[in-house]
Amino acid sequence: MxxxxxxxxxxxxxxxxxxxxxxxxxxxxxxxxxxxxxxxxxxxxxxxxxxxxxxxxxxxxxxxxxxxxxxxxxxxxxxxxxxxxxxxxxxxxxxxxxxxxxxxxxxxxxxxxxxxxxxxxxxxxxxxxxxxxxxxxxxxxxxxxxxxxxxxxxxxxxxxxxxxxxxxxxxxxxxxxxxxxxxxxxxxxxxxxxxxxxxxxxxxxxxxxxxxxxxxxxDAVVLLSNRLLSKLPRRDFDFHKGRAGRVGIVAGSRGMLGAAVLSARGALHGGAGLVTVYVREEMYALLAPMMPVEVMVKPVPNYEVCLEDRLDVLVIGPGLGRMFAEEVRAILKKVAVPVVLDADGINAMAESDARLDFLGEVKARVLLTPHPGEMARLVTGAEEWKCLSRAELAREFAERFPNVQLLLKGSRTVIAAKGRALAFNTTGNPGMASGGMGDVLSGLCGALIAQGLDGYDAACLGAWLSGRSAELAITHGEVSQESLTAGDVAANLGRAFASLKALDF
Ligand SMILES: NC(=O)C1=CN([C@@H]2O[C@H](COP(=O)(O)OP(=O)(O)OC[C@H]3O[C@@H](n4cnc5c(N)ncnc54)[C@H](O)[C@@H]3O)[C@@H](O)[C@H]2O)[C@@H](O)CC1
Ligand SMILES: [K+]
The missing domain is CATH 3.40.50.10260 (YjeF N-terminal domain)
Known part of the structure; x- marks a missing residue:
């Protein structure tokens, strides 16, 4: 309150x-x-x-x-x-x-x-x-x-x-x-x-x-462990990987292959049952050896191929580059499972002529995870939103797009969805101001959706966990704010889940 x-x-x-x-x-x-x-x-x-x-x-x-x-x-x-x-x-x-x-x-x-x-x-x-x-x-x-x-x-x-x-x-x-x-x-x-x-x-x-x-x-809440823990599914003893969910990831391109790896690590350490990364055939030989061995890497001639697979969620965008915007839009028009749209996935929409109208036409539930720059590109031209605070912008945006859940990144990440309380994240530190943090978060949110959470809850939990992981890497690890990397955040997600279960602050 x-x-x-x-x-x-x-x-x-x-x-x-x-x-x-x-x-x-x-x-x-x-x-x-x-x-x-x-x-x-x-x-x-x-x-x-x-x-x-x-x-x-x-x-x-x-x-x-x-x-x-x-x-x-x-x-x-x-x-x-x-x-x-x-x-x-x-x-x-x-x-x-x-x-x-x-x-x-x-x-x-x-x-x-x-x-x-x-x-x-x-x-x-x-x-x-x-x-x-x-x-x-x-x-x-x-x-x-x-x-x-x-x-x-x-x-x-x-x-x-x-x-x-x-x-x-x-x-x-x-x-x-x-x-x-x-x-x-x-x-x-x-x-x-x-x-x-x-x-x-x-x-x-x-x-x-x-x-x-x-x-x-x-109408507004801050994210605290005691409220978030109940959103995390409790696993039955006979839980199996199918129930933990299948995450598909469309990410990585020449020069930005690491983004696909970090997103996949976010999904793996976030509890996904199966993680499949879709990669262009010409990049396969480079990307496959970089991936954790638990991840399936699937070479594809066109990203739309991912629509043929049985998936519970599709993460699109980390390090994808700007060349595949057409394919991303084609996927968004057809996809039936929930989508986490990040980075160049968001840019693919921001570049379309229709921009926001396009988003309104997407049938699937979309969790959008823009950083402030991506958000600004997305709402370019929407004059009525120019002078709003971050919280107001998130609220207005969610109101206009009922199929979208918004996670607006920043030092105080906010999460908005129509009919839900505006949520302010509490965790994280300035050490997270380095490349790749968003990639880990996208995979993590994908994994949480695959485990049955809706996009809003996944965003709330994902934001809290990734921020807490960054804190734990410093308090319990061997890193400082200066040396913290996105890899450290992925590596410490287990500690963050434990911290959530301990109802830490
Ligand atoms: N009252 C209670 O039952 C509780 C109070 N709590 C704590 O107590 C705080 C409030 O305590 P108080 O009401 O004693 O007030 P504060 O401790 O906030 O201080 C107020 C004092 O500062 C002086 N002051 C106010 N504005 C000033 C200014 N602009 N320049 C210079 N001096 C100024 C005033 O003379 C006043 O005595 C809460 O913020 C919280 O930290 C908590 O312990 C919870 C319970
Ligand atoms: K004080």
Whole structure:
């Protein structure tokens, strides 16, 4: 559920009227935050608490108390004097005990060795409607951003990145740039605005039992493991490869054969029963040795041949090049099984004179997975869509094409389908900004459709899993954001499925 800051405050107030205690909510929030820190930073280091005077700081202090016991070294930067703490954070400040270091400026940490994680507990929804940050709060925000930039520390914002308008998502002049935002109980609408993305980073929701049902926007959801897991089919003991589904992939061309391999790996590790890659005869000798041995590679004189095979889903487009646009359109006119249309498959349509009209005439269910550039090409000329946000564009697009499910890629991938809630993905990191990620995702979505999911559910699950896989490659593997490759994402999909089943954040 998505709420405004005022709706969140009303939810809290009505909980208090029911007899719920603020201190209990804060304890639950802090316990949840500590779990998030352990998930994302399995190795301990220095935890730098940046504290305002309100309950946002209280959340940070509860988490710090727990994390200190788990081996984290606590460092504190106060935006106000100790005496200014409100009652609850003041109590938790006392409870933290004395064993931490206080710094007067985060500049003191510029040469700190080892892992340094900054926790922004400066201000949460208490700042709504109170204008730009002032005084000590503004100073600390500038220090956080400078330390992040120069020392490459990881920054976690609690509830909201301090300085961000939680309703509009517009960052103030001084606004924390977080790598991770841990929001409490409900997602504040501003966190999902396009303008907010570089301040929010990875979005995590810590649920609170007493603040679960809100009067917010039910037409939009964020993708969380607990909701997604139920979409993943549970396998019977006598499950067989036919039930896991047959994925056909039309991908790869001279210079871009790797895209076909990555898409096939996405499908294989996404649980497909049988994966067949269709390849032009002249490319067969090159592509076949590159493929995982589990994949069937079928040389064809024309891609339309794939229509003769028994398939449960057809993935079209990764690295296909622009030469086969006619064949792609011919397949789309005839195909009966669901299609995942990616990359040059999308371009094949964008290049057709009819463009969007063509899409409306396709009989099959189509999951379109464009990146922003492909989306822009597809809707070129649709003036009415020019000034829309990503979310609005996705909604309008899905409304116009009832046979299409849209997965609009980006740092905050959105998924839209007519009659379904607009879904915002939460997982992933900037390490995914390299070639081939979309290829893996296309195969993965194909595999999920082949296992019985509809395109919307497959897109939601696929987006979450591929983003989570990229995260796990870094937290549990030997890669960094800089070194992460699409191959790493394919290789870590097993970990991502396990993480989903563990109901990780
Ligand atoms: N109230 C509750 O029951 C719960 C609160 N929680 C946490 O508490 C937060 C809200 O706490 P509070 O209402 O105490 O508010 P905040 O902790 O967000 O801080 C508000 C304080 O900052 C100061 N301030 C506000 N705007 C300012 C500005 N522009 N420049 C300088 N100073 C400014 C105000 O004096 C105010 O005391 C939530 O965001 C969440 O993190 C959670 O623990 C869940 C439960
Ligand atoms: K904050």
């Amino acid at each position: 998505m709420v405004t800051c005022e709706q969140m405050q009303r939810l809290e107030e009505s909980a208090f009227l029911r007899g719920v205690l603020a201190k209990d909510l804060m304890e639950e929030a802090g316990v949840g935050i500590a779990k998030v820190v352990q998930q994302f930073f399995p190795q301990t280091g220095a935890l730098v608490l940046c504290l305002g005077k309100g309950n946002n700081a209280g959340d940070a202090l509860v988490a710090a108390r727990i994390l200190k016991e788990r081996g984290w070294q606590i460092v504190v930067r106060l935006a106000y004097a100790e005496k200014d703490f409100k009652a609850l954070p003041a109590a938790h400040w006392k409870a933290l005990g004395g064993e931490f270091k206080i710094v007067n400026s985060l500049v003191e940490l510029s040469d700190e060795r080892g892992s340094v994680v900054v926790m922004d507990g400066l201000i949460g929804i208490g700042g709504v409607g109170r204008g730009a940050l002032r005084g000590g709060l503004a100073d600390v925000v500038l220090e956080i951003n400078a330390l992040r930039e120069r020392r490459h520390v990881e920054v976690m914002a609690l509830d909201l990145p301090s300085g961000l308008d939680g309703n509009t998502g517009v960052p103030g002049a001084c606004c924390v740039r977080a790598d991770l935002t841990i929001t409490i109980a409900c997602v504040k609408v501003g966190l999902l605005a396009d303008a907010a993305v570089n301040h929010v980073g990875r979005l995590v929701v810590v649920p609170l039992r007493e603040l679960a049902d809100g009067a917010g926007d039910a």
